[in-house]
Amino acid sequence: xxxxxxxxxxxxxxxxxxxxxxxxxxxxxxxxxxxxxxxxxxxxxxxxxxxxxxxxxxxxxxxxxxxxxxxxxxxxxxxxxxxxxxxxxxxxxxxxxxxxxxxxxxxxxxxxxxxxxxxxxxxxxxxxxxxxxxxxxxxxxxxxxxxxxxxxxxxxxxxxxxxxxxxxxxxxxxxxxxxxxxxxxxxxxxxxxxxxxxxxxxxxxxxxxxxxxxxxxxxxxxxxxx
Amino acid sequence: xxxxxxxxxxxxxxxxxxxxxxxxxxxxxxxxxxxxxxxxxxxxxxxxxxxxxxxxxxxxxxxxxxxxxxxxxxxxxxxxxxxxxxxxxxxxxxxxxxxxxxxxxxxxxxxxxxxxxxxxxxxxxxxxxxxxxxxxxxxxxxxxxxxxxxxxxxxxxxxxxxxxxxxxxxxxxxxxxxxxxxxxxxxxxxxxxxxxxxxxxxxxxxxxxxxxxxxxxxxxxx
Numbered sequence: 001x002x003x004x005x006x007x008x009x010x011x012x013x014x015x016x017x018x019x020x021x022x023x024x025x026x027x028x029x030x031x032x033x034x035x036x037x038x039x040x041x042x043x044x045x046x047x048x049x050x051x052x053x054x055x056x057x058x059x060x061x062x063x064x065x066x067x068x069x070x071x072x073x074x075x076x077x078x079x080x081x082x083x084x085x086x087x088x089x090x091x092x093x094x095x096x097x098x099x100x101x102x103x104x105x106x107x108x109x110x111x112x113x114x115x116x117x118x119x120x121x122x123x124x125x126x127x128x129x130x131x132x133x134x135x136x137x138x139x140x141x142x143x144x145x146x147x148x149x150x151x152x153x154x155x156x157x158x159x160x161x162x163x164x165x166x167x168x169x170x171x172x173x174x175x176x177x178x179x180x181x182x183x184x185x186x187x188x189x190x191x192x193x194x195x196x197x198x199x200x201x202x203x204x205x206x207x208x209x210x211x212x213x214x215x216x217x218x219x220x221x222x223x224x225x226x
Numbered sequence: 227x228x229x230x231x232x233x234x235x236x237x238x239x240x241x242x243x244x245x246x247x248x249x250x251x252x253x254x255x256x257x258x259x260x261x262x263x264x265x266x267x268x269x270x271x272x273x274x275x276x277x278x279x280x281x282x283x284x285x286x287x288x289x290x291x292x293x294x295x296x297x298x299x300x301x302x303x304x305x306x307x308x309x310x311x312x313x314x315x316x317x318x319x320x321x322x323x324x325x326x327x328x329x330x331x332x333x334x335x336x337x338x339x340x341x342x343x344x345x346x347x348x349x350x351x352x353x354x355x356x357x358x359x360x361x362x363x364x365x366x367x368x369x370x371x372x373x374x375x376x377x378x379x380x381x382x383x384x385x386x387x388x389x390x391x392x393x394x395x396x397x398x399x400x401x402x403x404x405x406x407x408x409x410x411x412x413x414x415x416x417x418x419x420x421x422x423x424x425x426x427x428x429x430x431x432x433x434x435x436x437x438x439x440x441x442x443x444x445x446x447x448x
Contacts, residue, residue, distance in 0.1 A: 006306070064427065065419075065423055067380075068380050068384070068422070068423055068426035068427055069384065069419045069422045069423050069426070070383075070384040070385075070387035070388075070398065070422055071384070072387050072388055072390075072391075072398065073387055073398055073401070073415055073418050073419050073422065074419070076401075076402065076405075076411075076415050077411070077412075077415040077416065077419060080405060080411035080415060081411045081412045081415065081416075083411075084411050084412055085412075162291070162292035162293075163292060164292075165292050165294040165295055166294060166388070168294075169391065176294060176295060176298070180298075183302070189298075189302040189303055189306075190303050190306050193295070193298055193299050193302060193303050194299070194303065196291075196295050197291045197295050197296075197299060200290060200291040200292060200295060201286075201287065201290045201291055204289075204290045204291070205286060205290045208290075
């Protein structure tokens, strides 16, 4: 048993620098993907509130479709179907598009429930004060919807980070891709894959903890919690 | 359209074979996830510190790293420890263990969400602890957690698409293979996407809704 457990520290330290570099790529992918998702998600959420039924229906169905199909299939779809219709996308671009869209559909649900949590009276008060639509949203509604949306937004930030390994299937050089490459170069998988797991734990658990603290802080600022 | 029907005629069988494997993977992973969720969910609310520690470690570990990493670790690294798993087994094992950790949080949350009065009533009636959990608390907790389980099972179905990466011949794998030999990417991956969507939307979601309704009735709440 113990001979089989042949963890080699020398090898682990040899591959560590490359893996840390790849971690930067992973973080970048998560960051860009999240930024795209935050933005498109807002469109999905606000698009469902236009009051025009067909648009609401279409966006709802699109969101449902994206949400209930696997991200990895979507990544393949965008990467391979692009060239078929004459758009060549790099692995990074198509990966970011896929992850951004996937999480946009999740985030739109978070935004939606956040917006729904703002009491009706607030809308009516804005109406009574004759505030413009933009002012109503940006000064009154969104600030109040934010504390309710933050936990969901935080969860999906960690979620997107954990889903970045899927980008390896189209050759984005993130952490898992690098571990794979190192493994097949040296025929040693134990150390690279284990390091990947450790790096993920070391980033995602503190991030989740920090986000919870941040939520508490925001909730206090808005006077929603003591 | 004509072209797509021909495509389906040629590759329909392979998609069907893939669907079958995906269903098997999902079913086995689902059983495992429920089992894990119940065990670790109860352990997390236990008074015993050691149990609680085990549950927290398990949940944080599996929720903190990603499913793909766990899958690769189970398939490629476990053999180095002398545990060699068939790829099919490694597939549903990874998915079940991962989603089970999320399920455990649902179980814990819903049990804690049952109102305090119910616990007190059970104590007042001198019910043994296990009976009160089995007859009073858990049935109500189940009602609270069912909607979230619906979402979780869809996540689980989506998770099984990853087992194609260790070459389990599931739906995703077949789509990839067909794409590789025909270069009809829109058809191959598009069909796979639509099938996944139908499984989630026309099978999982309605059956969970049905179960929710059934359980609500059974609990005497209309």
